[in-house]
Amino acid sequence: MDFGGLRAVNGVSVEMNNHEIIALIGPNGAGKTTFFNCVTGVYTPTRGDIHITPPGGTTVSIKGLKPNKITEKGLARTFQNIRLFSNMTVLENVMIGRHIRLKAGIFGAIFRDKGTREEEQRVIYDSYEILKRLGLARYVNDLARNLPYGAQRRLEIARALATEPFLLLLDEPAAGMNPQETKELEGLIKKIRDTENVSIFLIEHDMSLVMSLSERIYVMDYGRLIAEGTPAEVKNNPEVIKAYLGEEAIA
């Protein structure tokens, strides 16, 4: 992925299979979020391609699609610095997540025919169920900006889940959390993977979370992949250690 003369992502290939939890790690500035943004449609890769195979579907390329189209295809993302709809209630945030799985148009909005009414009821019910599953039910009518930080992070995940993705992309979900909260997040992500039938791809800096959560890890530095493998393999990889701790640490 080139930005003018700067090659931010240089030949990075990631492969994911169903129900896996994959992590992408690397020092700051390695190009992880750029890679992420290429996958989610914020940028169009200048070279290379992205193929997805939704469950029960055919393999398609999503390169060049706009973010909302990609979400429709089944990829949902969260943001590194939380981007909730601050002045909407918690429930409404999740209801927005349901947007693409609903049909009501301007006609339905104004005339509220039976189909639209039922759809609205279902949306409210389904969104509330998602909130319950993520432990946010008691905040249901609170404004999103009034939530504590940890709850806001969970709300972002809830909103992403509402889009019914088969792949959930988490951008530094543990940022700003203390060890206790991180442990809870780890349990939550595992639970989501097991019960919600999604695969998870995350960018993360918190090594303990990455090591205990992921099945495979990809490591980036200066735009390139420098290692990939299981947590055990990656932890002992000299290239990885060099990238994080510098040359001296090996000697």
Place this chain on the structure above:
Amino acid sequence: MKRNEILKMAGIALWFVFLTFPIMVIKVRVTDQVIVWRWHNMFYIGFGTFFGGLLWRFALLRRKATRKGAASKVLGYVEKTGLPVLFRTVRTKITERRNRRFLYVALMVFVIVYPLVFSLYQTNIMTSALIYVVLALGLNIVIGLGGMLHLGYIAFYAVGAYTYGILYRSFGIGFWVALPIGAVLATLVGVLLALPVLRLRGDYLAIVTLGFAEIVRIVLNNSGSVTGGPQGIGGIPRPGFFGIEMRLAAATTYTYYIIVAAVLLTIFVVWRFENSRLGRALVAMGEDDIAAEAMGIDLTKTKVIAFALGSLWAGIGGVIFASRTTFINPGSFTIWQSVIVLSCVVLGGMGSIPGAIVGALGLILLPEYLRAFSDYRMLMFGAILVIMMVFRPGGLIQKKRKAYTFPTEEEALS
């Protein structure tokens, strides 16, 4: 307030006297070729600025919170008069479910009997105000819900009015046929504007919409053969009742009821839209369009719908406006008019329907009812606007999100 603040205020007052010296003190009477020195004005300005300034500083301090110092002492006195308590009880009473229904009924009755109780002049004023209510509600969709700064709203109003005018002049089409045509045409023009502004945000969107409104006005001004140019189109008929033309008094009342119906329709549609999938998508887009797009909302479609739906009401308002004043010219559709509608929405409360209504009524009716103060009414009006913006920038009636009720676990199981 500390001593040097008071000294500063005195200094400001003196400076202000100096600045306004040429205007307020020196007056040239051209008829007699004589200069009149109005020294008394110096004292008025000086003391007025000094005490007014102190009052202003005090009010600002009070707004900054806290119960400390001189501010709280006066607050204490104000509380004793019982007024704040009165306001608070009124507000809680009004928002209670039962009372609210009663209030609506009372309001409807008042609205319906208005022309029968008040004079023709008052009815006319109210009609004008209600047209602005429709405009404010329409603009509220784009600005209040969608968070897009739209400075060219009056262009669609002009489209509606001129549609009626031109159709009448060229084809003799009457009000009731022109109304839907004007509405549809305004909507199409709204879509036309939405397309080039899709990628723009904030200030750039504002400038482009402003430019668009000016383009419309200038085109209307210069297309003499079609639009009558600066002279406009006159003799536009008032709405007829099944083809019967009415005399002025009856026609005015009839127009009043038409606009009331339009207002009710607008409120209904906007309210339904707000609480629908598309309405929520629009609000989300206004909050954070990147997140909204990531959640699957098609930004293009949503923006176009917002602009189209917004301009629809301006078109309807325009047709009714043309039929009410029976004469239209480009001078009625300047940027200033756009700003007035914008002020209605902002002052009343962005995003809330009662806010837009109160804002429009307040902004249009207040100068009318302040006529008693003749020379000073615009001054008072301006002062009210400034005070509103400093102390309640969210508007009079701020938007509250809808709260949903759910049975708790115990209730659900029982």
